[in-house]
Structures are given as structure tokens and as C-alpha cells.
Amino acid sequence: MAGASVKVAVRVRPFNSREIGRESKCIIQMSGNTTTIINPKQAKDNKSFNFDYSYWSHTTAGHASNTMY
Template sequence: MTGGGNIKVVVRCRPLNSREIARGATCLIRMEGNQTIITKPPDHKGSRDTED
């Protein structure tokens, strides 16, 4: 790739709603200064997506 162009990515995250908070959801993205920290989601063993 040549040219040296700039790419800017913008993400807007909404706050968790009351249903998400009630079921124990957590926000996976946070900002610290100019850094964006993305947390790996917890492993949900025994979730509803199990096979019979």
C-alpha cells in the first residue's frame, strides 16, 4: 500500500441499560486518556446455547 493516508476509527458506546445491569452484564470497552482498553468477555460456561 502506498500513499501514507490516515484512517480514523470512531466508536460510540452507550451505557448499559437496566436489563443488562440486572443480568450482570459488564462494559467491555473503557477509555484511559488517549488509550482504548478492550476487555475479553468472561467465559460463560453453561449458557443457554448448549446442545441437547
């Protein structure tokens, strides 16, 4: 398909009841179109990815605002 393009979006969802019950920690951070997965065991081993759209729906504060980037 000539001229076709794909847009990719990512969303961080709220924890489910099982994750809440286990007191899980959110290891995702968003800044603009960049989403970073934080390795809690090795801080230097974080992975970052760029997406066309990033949506923050998680319930914890401090990682990103609740708006689309």
C-alpha cells in the first residue's frame, strides 16, 4: 500500500484488584511520546520506546499527568 502509514498508541491501565492486593508498584513512566519501563532490580537497565500517542490511565500519581501526549 503506497503512502499508507500506521499510528501506534500505548496506554498504561490502572492496576486490577490482584495487582492492588499484592501492593504492586507501577514501573512505567511517560514523558511526551516516550514510554520508559523501569527495571526495579537494575536501574541502569531501563527500556524506552517512542509511540505516536501515549495515554496515562493509571491511578498512581507522579509518573505522568492524566492527559494524552
